[in-house]
Amino acid sequence: MKEIVVLSGKGGVGKSSLTAALGHLLAEGGRRITLADTDVDAPNLHIVLGAEFDSSSGVTASNKAVIDYDRCSRCLKCAEVCKFASIIGGEEPVVISYSCEGCGACAIVCPTGAITVQPVENGRINLVRHGSIRVVAGELGIGESSSGRLVDFVKKRARQEAALSGCSLLLTDGPPGIGCPVIASLKGSDYAVLVTEPTPSAFSDLQRAAEVLRGFKVPAGVVINRADMHQKSKETLLAWMAEAGLPLLAEIPYDPQLPQALAQGCLGVVIYPDAPSSLAIRQLSETVAAMLDDGH
Ligand code: SF4
Ligand code: SF4
Structure with a gap:
């Protein structure tokens, strides 16, 4: 099975809608695919696809400090050592769960062994369906941390689902940015x-x-995307790509029909198949399909 991840660095450039359209067109072309939504802070691939909810389960991908007050001597050494200011020291220590990184430093310095670092549920994995496409979507709990670990869980689950359904492609909608969740989303990717x-x-x-x-x-x-927005910026971009050895896969023109389709909860390639943006995305799907057929 091949794995392709879609990334942007920047949010708001149309990554998720492009992933959804690409997935839809590749499946329409007869390819068995699983989609993974690893933008766990703001998962919306299922909304863009108009997919149907299937099932959901909690994920324990984070650790937090827990204090046993029966053993606590109120020395407050734990509050002093915490680099994340996650323990407030008043009369007794209180762990601020949302900022605790689960590093365990407080447990090491605690003289009475009153602190343990315990796994906690920090998100969910939702399974949804769009036609023949299975979508595995991660969803980080509000104020929770360890999004990189959650992304890792999502990728593993997506691989299992893909293997069970005999898929030849796992297409991942990556998170924005360049941090830990992005690295987790691209791990194992072929392209x-x-x-x-x-x-x-x-x-x-x-x-x-x-x-x-x-x-x-x-x-x-x-x-x-929106390639005709500013000619000079596009030329700068193309010159850098040539220097960096990054091939141009597609230019998608600005097309008001694309946001109109999204506003209706539909894919532009489905309801406006002859729109300039849809034709460009179809061309992209053919390029990606040819790459997969060539074994890239
Ligand atoms: S270090 Fe241990 S004993 Fe001291 S205040 Fe913290 S939890 Fe209580
Ligand atoms: S586990 Fe680390 S981050 Fe959490 S309260 Fe203890 S020292 Fe602070």
């Missing part, structure tokens, strides 16, 4: 699709995302 737009801020974030991919030696290509 990355980088989505950007011709603006200075998207360009800067693309460069950072490309650097992460270089570090992990994941080959990648670029999709320029």
